[in-house]
Structure formats: C-alpha cells, structure tokens
Amino acid sequence: MRGRRRKDKDGNIRLPVLADFSSIEVFVAIMETRSISKAASRLNTAPSVVSHRLTTLESLAQVKLFNRTTRIVSPTEAAERLYRHCIEIIHRIDAAEQELWGANAVLSGDLRIAAPVYFGMQSIAPILPIFIRRYPGLNVSLQLSAQAANLISEGIDLAIRFQGKVDIKNGDRMILENERVFCASPRYLEEHGTPQVPLDLQNHDCICSSTPVPFANWSYREKGVAGVIRVLPMMQSDNVLVMIEATRQGLGIAQLGRRVIEPFLASGDLVTVLDAYAPDPNYLIATAPDSNYMPQKAIAFVDFLVEHLAKPRGVG
Template sequence: MIRNQLAEIACFVEVAHRLSFAQAAVRLGMHVSGVSRAVAALESRLGVRLLQRTTRQVGLTEAGRTHLARCEGLLAEIAEAEAAASASGGALRGRLRASIPSGLGLAHLTPRIGEFVAAHPELELDLHLSNRNVDLVEEAFDVAIRVGELRDSRLVARRLGDSRRVLVASAAYLATAGQPRRPADLERHACLVLDVGAIADRWELRRRRRRETLRVPPRVRSNNALALLDACRAGAGIALLPQFVVAGDLADGRLVRVLDAWTAIEQGIFAIYPGNRFIPAKVRAFVAFVEHCVRDVGGGARPPKRSTRR
C-alpha cells in the first residue's frame, strides 16, 4: 500500500512540475494512462481535485498547490535518506549533467577538470559549455552555473562568488587609437561586444555612485568571451569582458585596463538547481569544485550563502 501511495505522489509531482501528463510519463518511463490513473487514485483517496484538466492544458488547483509543496518535501526527505545511505558506501557514482557558461568554463574549469574526475573516478561528467540559459527541468540538467541576474522562480540558487566586467585593450591598440578619458569617448573607438543580454552593445558603467549608459559601435561582436579576448589581444579594439576571463592577461601585461575607475555593474556567479529537490552528493561535490575554481577570479568571492528560491 505504501509503495502505491508513493508512486501516486511521484506521478502527481512530476505532472505538476511539467503541467503535462505526456511529459511526466516520458520522465517516469510510464504510459500516459498509467500516470493518469495514479493521479486519479490519489485524488480519489484524498477526496479533492489536485489538477485542473482540459483538452489543451493542465493546471494546479489551490489544493493541488498546497499538496504539491508537502509532497515535494516528502520525496526530498526520501531522496536525502537514500543519498546519505549511498554516500556512506564511499565513491560518488552515476551521471552528472552540468551546464556552464563557455567563458567561465574554458578559462577556469576545464583546465582543472582532471582534478575532479580523478577524485571521483566512478562519476560520469556530462559538461555543456554554452551561454544559453538551459531549462534544467525540461533538459534534465542536474545543475547549471550562471553569471548575471536570475529570473526563473522555479529554481534554487546558491551564490558562489562575484563577477564584474572591466574595460581592456592591448597597448598597441591604445598607442594607435588613443586612451579614452571618459566613458563617452568609447563611442569613437572600435568596441568588441560580448553578445549576451537583451542589448549587448549598451554598456552600463559605474564609478562609485556615478552611472553612465552608452551605446557603443561594435567592431567585433561574439557570444564567446574567449573569441573577443583573442581579438582584443590582437589589437582589434576595446572590450568589456568579465574579470575572470582577462585576469591572466592583465597580470602578465598582454592587456591593460581602460578607464580603470569604471566597471560594469557587479553580477553574481551562481549554482542553479531545479526547485524543491534534494541536492545529491555528486552535485554538491561538483559545486564545491566550481566554487574553488572561481574563488577570487571575479574580484573576490563572497562567503557562501544558503540556497534561496529564485
């Protein structure tokens, strides 16, 4: 009986997350009819309708929303108990699917990924390097690392550190084009634009409490920070790039700061998890590895914060 009740709860939670019986069935490896019967049995046993069904869509009733939170908590506790028992056996196992921004990943994570896989030889790591904001639930990612603002309320986020974009150029470019003295001067320079965000060529700069926003003329535009880094090294123009991407070039003198009193508005580096799910030990280990890799590369990582609903 308990097994049937847990199966009904699992079906209800999956349908509630996806608002689709068909998608829930695929995720659970069941037939749609089986998922539908399980949810109907749960509603019958409780004597209340949890889901509103039409021919085109599925939605939660008020009772369904309340019961969903309780069911998620129950399933999380079961998963936590099983994970704790599994972890007591030693090595981390299974597949870990992670989405990472290409610039951060290539600059600071992939050069050290050998350390992580050597420490966890029984773990299969599936890394996707992209600036696209993946759908963790629909695309079955265990975790995503993101830089910037977070808007998806279905997710839980943990801040790993800070990121700030800075203006950089090669000494050769500045010798030819001249050194900007104020932000408005950038409008007369060749600018290398990182094509992320709604309006990539709108640069918002800050100096203490002063803020200036300007539209810059893109000489080169790319969604890959390392491609722009190469162009900047070659003297193609001035780039506004994350400090974690240019830190090494600034340290060895290949690039120099431009308008060094001005930076872009500070952003966060976050680990993102699907909402209301227990975080497995393998995910916790990977996030700890990422946090270690990005420590201090963005101008100083903040102390870790507890996970928060976004």
C-alpha cells in the first residue's frame, strides 16, 4: 500500500503516516498488547524491528504515540484516536477480501482464541486439529484461563465464554445452550440424605465456584418461577475439574453443566438431584473485540464449533 507524498502545514514534503499496511499492523499490535516484545511476538519479528517501525511512525506523524518505560508502553491521546481509524482500515480490508473471494477465500494469519480451562480441554482440544487441517493457512493459538480475557490488551481475536444471556446487540454469537443441574455422589447422599427442595441445600455441604464473599447464591426454578438460595460453600474453586472431582469423591453437592458430568452420570459416580428445580441454562457464546464486526477467520471457527458441539444438552 503506497501513498502519495503530501505537504504538511508548513509546506514541507513528507510521507503519509501510514505508508504501508505493515505500519498499521505494528501500531495495532503495540496498542493491543501494550508491549514492544509482545507485539513483536504476535507479528513474528524482532522487538528491535517493532521499535524501529514505531520510531519511524512517530517521526512521520510528528507526534508522540506512546509513553515508553522499560516495562510499560502506554498510548497517548493521539494514539487512541489513530487506533480507531486503523481498526476500521483492517476491518474494511478484511471485508473487501471476503466480498472479493467469498466462500473461496483462503483464511490466513493469526487466530488467537480464549476459552475456559476445562471446556477448552474437554471440548475444543479434541477437535482443534480438525479445524487446523481444514484451514492450514491459519496460525491458531488457544489460550485457556479461568479468567475472562481482556480482548484488546491481550490481542485476542475471539473469546468463548459462558454467560447468563445472549446479547446480540453486543456482538454475541451463541454456540449452544448450557443445561445446568444439581449433582452429588451416591456416597454423599447415603451419608447426608437427598435434598427434596432447594431450601434443604442450606443444610448440606456445597461445592461452589469461587466467590468474593463467604456465601454463594445458587439459582433454581420452581414451576416456572426463578428463585435463589444462599448456601455456604464447604469448598470453592475456579476450576470445574476440581469441583467435579470433589463432588465425585463425596464432599458435597455441586451445580454444574450436564454435559461436563455426563461421563460420571453414565458410570454412576454422580447422580442429579432436585431435577424439578433445575436452574435456568446459561449460554456458550463467542465474542470479538469489536462488537460490530467479527473477522471471517473468527466466524469460521464459531461455525466449526456449532457444527461439532451444538447439541440439545449443554456444555458446562
């Protein structure tokens, strides 16, 4: 992408600030990672190359874009303004390629995906090689974390998350509905009895997701009416696998997704309880950094997940 030489306000001849697409890529990478070294890693080049390109860009722009220390790269107000335009340029180029080649487009470049740890291990990892073989031009990176990714700062192209509702206006794309159940081991129920109504849970040991407060609010539904019961966790974890194992070994009752415990239900290690009071489902959704635009490579991965994972029963 070559631009014509232009005159600045003093009549001096200078190159356009974004003389080629690589300048845009470098600038966006620095903005989204807040790091020269991380930007270099994303672009598969040396930090010195990124630093030099940034210096050249600032020189052409005749404005400081980043405040840099040995550890921190923070954008200036000018960089924030420029970033919005650069993202629009990238989206327009991507849209133009999609329109030009349509279904025959060859997807290429980096695809950085963030997903919950256990879901990623159980459901994405086994089928990811199929996707990679289908689109060999993509360099796929899967980041598994218990924490929701900051899409912009971490340079994530697509986040896979569980949440209580699907917000189409916010750019959410639903992959599947996630059925949730109460469950326990037969051993635990033999020793402590089986709860008959949600209020009984207050007299049981409960295994919960980590909460910032000493108690946990568990939702349930009774004859179509939503309710909440406050329970005191005897154990908490931000890892579903830890919760499953504790439940399987008889430490208490948990509220989990049915599909994630399906193998243990089939083996008899776990059973469901309070089926008449099962909570509302939540949803596995995909979201991109820009709520108004999802790149074609991200759409391809979401379509792939829907193709392989969407079933009547949810994933937890």
